[in-house]
Amino acid sequence: MIAIDGLRKRFGRQLALDGVTFTVPRGEIFGFVGPNGAGKTTTIRILATLAPADSGTATIGGVPVGDDPGAVRELVGYMPDFFGVYDRLTAVEYLEFYAACHGVDRSRRRRVALELLELVDLGDRRETQVDTLSRGMKQRLCLARALVHDPRVLLLDEPASGLDPRARVEMRELVRELRRMGKTILVSSHILPELEELCTWVGFIDRGQMVAVGPMDQVRDRVVAGRRLRIDLVDAEEGAMRSAEEMLAEHPGVLAVDLLGDHIEITVGEGFEDAGLLAELIGRKVPVRAFSPVAGDLSEAFMRLTEPTEERLSR
Amino acid sequence: MSRFLRLLSGFDNPLIVKDGISRMRSWRAPLAITLYLGLLGAFGYAIFTIAVLTSQYTRTASSAQIGGSVFVSLAFFQLALIALFAPALAAGAISGERERQTFDVLLVSRVSAFGIVWGKLVASLAYLVLLILTALPLFAAVFLFGGIDFEQFVLAHVLTIVTAVAIGAVSLFFSALFKRSLPATVTSYAAAFFMIVGTFVAGLLLTYIYAFRDRTTGAYGFEFHPLAYGNPLFAMYVVLTSPSGAPVHVGRLLQLLFMSGGEPSLWGPQLEPWQVCVGSELLLTALAVLGSVLLVRGRRAMPLRRSRPVAVEAVS
Numbered sequence: 001m002i003a004i005d006g007l008r009k010r011f012g013r014q015l016a017l018d019g020v021t022f023t024v025p026r027g028e029i030f031g032f033v034g035p036n037g038a039g040k041t042t043t044i045r046i047l048a049t050l051a052p053a054d055s056g057t058a059t060i061g062g063v064p065v066g067d068d069p070g071a072v073r074e075l076v077g078y079m080p081d082f083f084g085v086y087d088r089l090t091a092v093e094y095l096e097f098y099a100a101c102h103g104v105d106r107s108r109r110r111r112v113a114l115e116l117l118e119l120v121d122l123g124d125r126r127e128t129q130v131d132t133l134s135r136g137m138k139q140r141l142c143l144a145r146a147l148v149h150d151p152r153v154l155l156l157d158e159p160a161s162g163l164d165p166r167a168r169v170e171m172r173e174l175v176r177e178l179r180r181m182g183k184t185i186l187v188s189s190h191i192l193p194e195l196e197e198l199c200t201w202v203g204f205i206d207r208g209q210m211v212a213v214g215p216m217d218q219v220r221d222r223v224v225a226g227r228r229l230r231i232d233l234v235d236a237e238e239g240a241m242r243s244a245e246e247m248l249a250e251h252p253g254v255l256a257v258d259l260l261g262d263h264i265e266i267t268v269g270e271g272f273e274d275a276g277l278l279a280e281l282i283g284r285k286v287p288v289r290a291f292s293p294v295a296g297d298l299s300e301a302f303m304r305l306t307e308p309t310e311e312r313l314s315r
Numbered sequence: 316m317s318r319f320l321r322l323l324s325g326f327d328n329p330l331i332v333k334d335g336i337s338r339m340r341s342w343r344a345p346l347a348i349t350l351y352l353g354l355l356g357a358f359g360y361a362i363f364t365i366a367v368l369t370s371q372y373t374r375t376a377s378s379a380q381i382g383g384s385v386f387v388s389l390a391f392f393q394l395a396l397i398a399l400f401a402p403a404l405a406a407g408a409i410s411g412e413r414e415r416q417t418f419d420v421l422l423v424s425r426v427s428a429f430g431i432v433w434g435k436l437v438a439s440l441a442y443l444v445l446l447i448l449t450a451l452p453l454f455a456a457v458f459l460f461g462g463i464d465f466e467q468f469v470l471a472h473v474l475t476i477v478t479a480v481a482i483g484a485v486s487l488f489f490s491a492l493f494k495r496s497l498p499a500t501v502t503s504y505a506a507a508f509f510m511i512v513g514t515f516v517a518g519l520l521l522t523y524i525y526a527f528r529d530r531t532t533g534a535y536g537f538e539f540h541p542l543a544y545g546n547p548l549f550a551m552y553v554v555l556t557s558p559s560g561a562p563v564h565v566g567r568l569l570q571l572l573f574m575s576g577g578e579p580s581l582w583g584p585q586l587e588p589w590q591v592c593v594g595s596e597l598l599l600t601a602l603a604v605l606g607s608v609l610l611v612r613g614r615r616a617m618p619l620r621r622s623r624p625v626a627v628e629a630v631s
Binding site for chain 2: 045048049050069070073074076078080082083084085086087088089093097098100101102103145149
């Protein structure tokens with residue numbers, strides 16, 4: 001749905017993008033990860049037709065961004081990393097205004113605005129002036145704004161920045177709901193555990209270059225040698241823990257087993273089938289209460305991929 | 316679509332509606348109208364009182380003379396007030412969108428660069444026109460005294476509105492040029508001052524330089540340099556005080572503009588100062604709008620001249 005090939009962009013002497021190449025398949029949530037100044041926002045602005053690339057190509061839904069920005073704007077909903085709102089407009093007027101800007105027929109504007117307010121759970125705030133809404137509400141309203149013309153692709157630049165935990169969860173659920181509606185979503189964020197839970201694909205960018213791209217599981221397995229899984233037993237009795245430990249150690253693909261008080265953590269290699277192990281544990285009557293990946297893998301991957309090396313520093 | 320409907324569709328711009336709602340809900344909108352009418356009314360009343368008192372001493376002034384002098388004073392005062400209000404309304408129109416961080420979102424919508432500039436210009440000017448319209452009853456009351464005919468009444472308001480449009484368009488250009496509203500506003504006020512006062516002073520200086528340099532000029536009477544001739548203050552003065560006007564051939568105006576000597580040219584039609592003023596201000600408006608459109612368009616990625624779509628393999 002989104003295809004970027006060899007994108008380069010220079011600001012004066014600063015090379016912001018250096019041959020960025022990746023694709024985002026239709027219907028996926030793509031997490032765009034990188035440190036500050038890595039080139040995330042520049043890439044998103046090029047995709048949103050707000051900045052031209054010096055070279056390389058970017059297509060959205062098969063439409064080249066540089067050749068036909070007008071057509072791309074029809075396909076794309078853009079939510080920048082800041083939310084500008086107008087004073088003295090109600091939430092429904094705000095969305096009606098953007099619906100008009102996107103050419104939505106006059107007779108449909110009010111209905112579209114009300115439906116979107118319901119979608120982002122602001123239906124009861126439709127007559128509230130937007131400048132009086134809370135930060136989380138404004139952020140959800142801005143997401144609704146990006147949807148007024150029913151775009152197939154959403155470009156969300158740091159949508160959860162500055163939000164409290166509750167607002168972040170609400171935003172995450174909203175993005176998932178949009179994926180269920182068939183949208184392809186590119187989302188950049190610094191909150192990596194959240195991206196890990198949300199995204200199906202991930203791309204790491206550092207100093208204007210992509211350092212890893214692909215489905216979340218594959219990237220995580222490839223970058224973090226030994227993914228970790230946590231297993232909780234119904235009764236953390238020592239005998240049961242020991243027998244589970246022995247069984248886990250014999251399972252193919254398990255690199256290490258650690259007994260950590262009331263639970264077990266194992267390290268597994270690339271391509272490990274989590275479901276196979278869980279089926280075997282249940283088949284052998286091991287009383288499994290919880291079976292989950294250890295959070296923080298993406299953070300570890302992020303740190304490894306973006307740590308300064310001599311080669312990178314010399315660029 | 317009929318021409319009238321096509322004209323109306325130009326006003327079906329979401330920015331006009333949005334800015335209109337936003338502005339009229341602000342407490343500043345009624346305050347500005349009150350202030351404007353209050354100042355105009357107080358000024359008109361002061362001039363009227365002075366004119367009546369003066370007529371009691373001189374016993375020569377008629378009702379028409381009093382009405383005429385009040386109308387002329389009010390027209391100039393309104394022009395000055397509009398020149399003060401126009402930059403304040405238009406200079407923050409586009410830079411304000413940047414400061415509010417809403418400009419990028421506008422740029423990714425279907426509204427064209429011209430649509431953005433046109434919407435912002437009309438939204439700013441609509442309020443100025445509202446100010447001028449609210450003051451019409453005041454002028455109409457003075458009109459009843461006589462001393463001013465209907466044509467003068469209309470031309471004085473045409474000059475005021477066109478000057479407001481020109482100052483608004485130039486202010487909008489600076490709003491598109493500068494990222495922040497403060498420098499845009501300061502520059503817009505400087506430009507408005509130059510348009511109203513600067514051109515008149517510069518035109519007078521050039522007039523005297525020309526008169527001294529080319530002695531033949533004296534043979535054809537005192538002729539103003541087009542910079543002063545097309546100045547809104549001078550045009551307003553001629554419209555309100557000289558019913559016969561001060562027509563000059565286009566050819567002669569060009570001679571005076573480029574300060575070339577010789578016999579006065581009779582080429583082209585004769586133009587009144589108000590026509591030169593309206594024409595030059597509309598030209599300035601068109602240039603300012605064009606400049607604003609180019610500046611706004613420059614903020615968007617433009618289509619490439621050559622299409623080079625590349626099929627990209629999935630990276631995994």
